[in-house]
Amino acid sequence: MTAKSLFEKVWDAHVVEPEGATSPAVLYVDLHLVHEVTSPQAFSELEARGLKVRRPDRTFATLDHSIPTLRPDAQGNRPYVTEQAKKQVETLERNAANNGVRLFGYDAENRGVVHVIGPEMGLTQPGYTVVCGDSHTSTHGAFGCIAFGIGTSEVGHVLATQCLAQRKPKTMRITIDGKLQPGVTGKDVALTVIATLGFSGGTGYALEYAGDVIRDLDMEGRMTVCNLSIEAGARCGMIAPDQKTVEWLRGREYVPQGEAYETAAQQWLALKSDDGAVFDKEIRIDGSAIEPMATWGTSPDQGAPIVKGVPVATNEDQERALKYMGLHGGDSRDVAKVDVVFIGSCTNGRMADLRAAAEIFKGRHVAEGVRALVVPGSEWVRIEAEKEGLDKIFTDAGAEWRLPGCSMCIAMNGDFVLPGQLAVSTSNRNFEGRQGPGSRTVLASPATAAASAIAGHVADPRQFMALESA
Amino acid sequence: MSNQEPVNTFSSRIVVLPEANIDTDQIIPARFLTTTTKAGLGKVAFNDWRYNADGSDKDFILNQIDAQEHQVLVAGNNLGCGSSREHAPWALMDYGFKAVISTEIADIFKSNSLKNGLLPVVVDKATYDKLLANPQQRVTINLESCELSLEDGTVFHFQVEEFARQCLLEGVDAMGWLIKRLPQIEQYEQSNGKAA
Numbered sequence A: 001m002t003a004k005s006l007f008e009k010v011w012d013a014h015v016v017e018p019e020g021a022t023s024p025a026v027l028y029v030d031l032h033l034v035h036e037v038t039s040p041q042a043f044s045e046l047e048a049r050g051l052k053v054r055r056p057d058r059t060f061a062t063l064d065h066s067i068p069t070l071r072p073d074a075q076g077n078r079p080y081v082t083e084q085a086k087k088q089v090e091t092l093e094r095n096a097a098n099n100g101v102r103l104f105g106y107d108a109e110n111r112g113v114v115h116v117i118g119p120e121m122g123l124t125q126p127g128y129t130v131v132c133g134d135s136h137t138s139t140h141g142a143f144g145c146i147a148f149g150i151g152t153s154e155v156g157h158v159l160a161t162q163c164l165a166q167r168k169p170k171t172m173r174i175t176i177d178g179k180l181q182p183g184v185t186g187k188d189v190a191l192t193v194i195a196t197l198g199f200s201g202g203t204g205y206a207l208e209y210a211g212d213v214i215r216d217l218d219m220e221g222r223m224t225v226c227n228l229s230i231e232a233g234a235r236c237g238m239i240a241p242d243q244k245t246v247e248w249l250r251g252r253e254y255v256p257q258g259e260a261y262e263t264a265a266q267q268w269l270a271l272k273s274d275d276g277a278v279f280d281k282e283i284r285i286d287g288s289a290i291e292p293m294a295t296w297g298t299s300p301d302q303g304a305p306i307v308k309g310v311p312v313a314t315n316e317d318q319e320r321a322l323k324y325m326g327l328h329g330g331d332s333r334d335v336a337k338v339d340v341v342f343i344g345s346c347t348n349g350r351m352a353d354l355r356a357a358a359e360i361f362k363g364r365h366v367a368e369g370v371r372a373l374v375v376p377g378s379e380w381v382r383i384e385a386e387k388e389g390l391d392k393i394f395t396d397a398g399a400e401w402r403l404p405g406c407s408m409c410i411a412m413n414g415d416f417v418l419p420g421q422l423a424v425s426t427s428n429r430n431f432e433g434r435q436g437p438g439s440r441t442v443l444a445s446p447a448t449a450a451a452s453a454i455a456g457h458v459a460d461p462r463q464f465m466a467l468e469s470a
Numbered sequence B: 001m002s003n004q005e006p007v008n009t010f011s012s013r014i015v016v017l018p019e020a021n022i023d024t025d026q027i028i029p030a031r032f033l034t035t036t037t038k039a040g041l042g043k044v045a046f047n048d049w050r051y052n053a054d055g056s057d058k059d060f061i062l063n064q065i066d067a068q069e070h071q072v073l074v075a076g077n078n079l080g081c082g083s084s085r086e087h088a089p090w091a092l093m094d095y096g097f098k099a100v101i102s103t104e105i106a107d108i109f110k111s112n113s114l115k116n117g118l119l120p121v122v123v124d125k126a127t128y129d130k131l132l133a134n135p136q137q138r139v140t141i142n143l144e145s146c147e148l149s150l151e152d153g154t155v156f157h158f159q160v161e162e163f164a165r166q167c168l169l170e171g172v173d174a175m176g177w178l179i180k181r182l183p184q185i186e187q188y189e190q191s192n193g194k195a196a
Helices: A006-012 A040-048 A083-099 A114-120 A135-143 A152-161 A186-197 A212-216 A219-232 A243-249 A259-269 A316-325 A351-361 A379-388 A390-396 A446-455 B087-095 B107-116 B125-133 B162-170 B174-179 B182-191
Strands: A015-017 A025-028 A031-035 A059-062 A102-104 A129-132 A146-149 A163-166 A170-177 A205-210 A236-238 A281-286 A293-295 A303-305 A340-343 A371-374 A422-425 A440-443 B009-017 B070-075 B099-102 B119-122 B138-142 B147-149 B155-157
Touching (some): A031 A114, A031 A152, A040 A083, A040 A152, A059 A083, A059 A114, A114 A135, A114 A379, A135 A146, A135 A236, A146 A236, A152 A163, A152 B174, A186 A303, A186 A446, A243 A259, A379 A390, A422 A446, B009 B099, B009 B125, B087 B107, B099 B125, B107 B119
Parallel strands (some): A031 A059, A031 A129, A059 A102, A129 A146, A170 A205, B009 B070
Antiparallel strands (some): A293 A303, B009 B138, B147 B155
16 A cells, blocks of 8 residues: 555545546535635526535535624614625525525524634534635644635535535645744744745645644644645645544534544544655744744735844845835834734634633733724634633723624724724734735734733733743 | 636737735725625726725726736736635626736636636746736737747747636536536445435
């Protein structure tokens, strides 16, 4: 037997028809997640062909991108940003009902950001193929899934056939050795990986993350790492399941229960790259050298350790980015004043993320003039956080506590950063205007975002942590 | 997304946006994604590069050209990175573009473009430089022979995934192609314990 990578094992198990010179592989999709923004035109296409969703039992929908995160008024009216946003939500409600697709809508106990609720409910399971009309679908790779974002045409293909026509990508293994320093998180690992690979260094590849640092990360941290694969151009990034994966999923609503779970777990634990598996590219990163990171430019690969300050531009693209950001090469990160802090999103809107932020916020207050917004990734996260009293810590610190949604990450629901304002955000993209026209975004971890809210400038969170000596 | 008009050969003048990493948020900002159709997105293509906050025009090339005359967009490296929104090719096509050229084109944007008949052409640095050296030029793109011809006589042979190329040349409908395979899909589900 030829040694196989994790990716190859999962890929091979889902090939309905192998690829040839003139035809792509027909790849089976185990789980299709749907949200309101990239699905309406796909449902219209099915309707035009007189088709229904072929496997509603493998299709799950939620509302996250364009929904308000403010509470409804006394009459139950939700404060939609536009009538069109409301219409979009109603369109998904209608499409789901007409096709027998389970929608985690406003009345569901687990509505939330699509990449938060999939794993949370155990819809995401090791060895699955998972797709969604959203580029951060790579998140689910943390469970040993081949998970990738697709366009609306392909959403239609999956709704109609449960399959996609796909060419097999190349493979790349990123091994992160060593041990993370105290105060360094999955987000810092991800931003370091992207800075190492470059914005398009992963284009055409399926990534596998490996090494002691990845093993040591909790599942939330692994999800953050896989989530950001697309920011290096890779459609999917995956991590082999281990005992941590098995324990994290145990008892969740959609996973097998009882004895059947143990059987499934045994199969999951076999999902790993064989010794001697060959990758098209291999990269090694020293995890012990990773420090809390913050971006300084307008693409996610333009990041650097906070302690190193703002780098001096070495080319025109970097100059342009610094100019847009209003930052000066050589400055320390405490020079530029922060206006907004956003904690949430499919990248960092989970319990572990909110706990990390709360640890910094506890007993402190956001700096004068800073608007801080904390948005849980799902209803489950909201309820759990409120049980733990995290909401109180945030509001006592002067931050807003909202209902779950994508919110200020994509800024299409009315939550946005004003023109010219500088935001520190736990989200995934610092593109020009991503968080609102003219907005300027610094990407960082939840701890760094919270520390920056307190300090009023981009701040290394370790100064606010009671760190045990390593 | 279905039954595309077959694409084969066409000639057009180019329009150049030399910035690298033009992401799909630039091509169409997220606040325009609440639409439930594909129609009419050309007017918000590159919205924040084209218009001031009050709606007036910025000094930007897409406000200065006749879209009918400029159907080929030449852009800096890593065009279409970021979000998977298919609204990006929809917006570019509704504006009037029929092809995009760059030294590197992001995966999902490339896949989305091909499904809509917007031809993504990846060129080498030398060809890219020649395009930039004469940003007013007319180019010819032949999908049958996979050739991009520049005004100076340069002919660049580009690559397009073969199935996507056949779909574009013959107007094959990719969803229909998958639907024809439903018997094999059902067989796969039965054999792998995945039947409903």
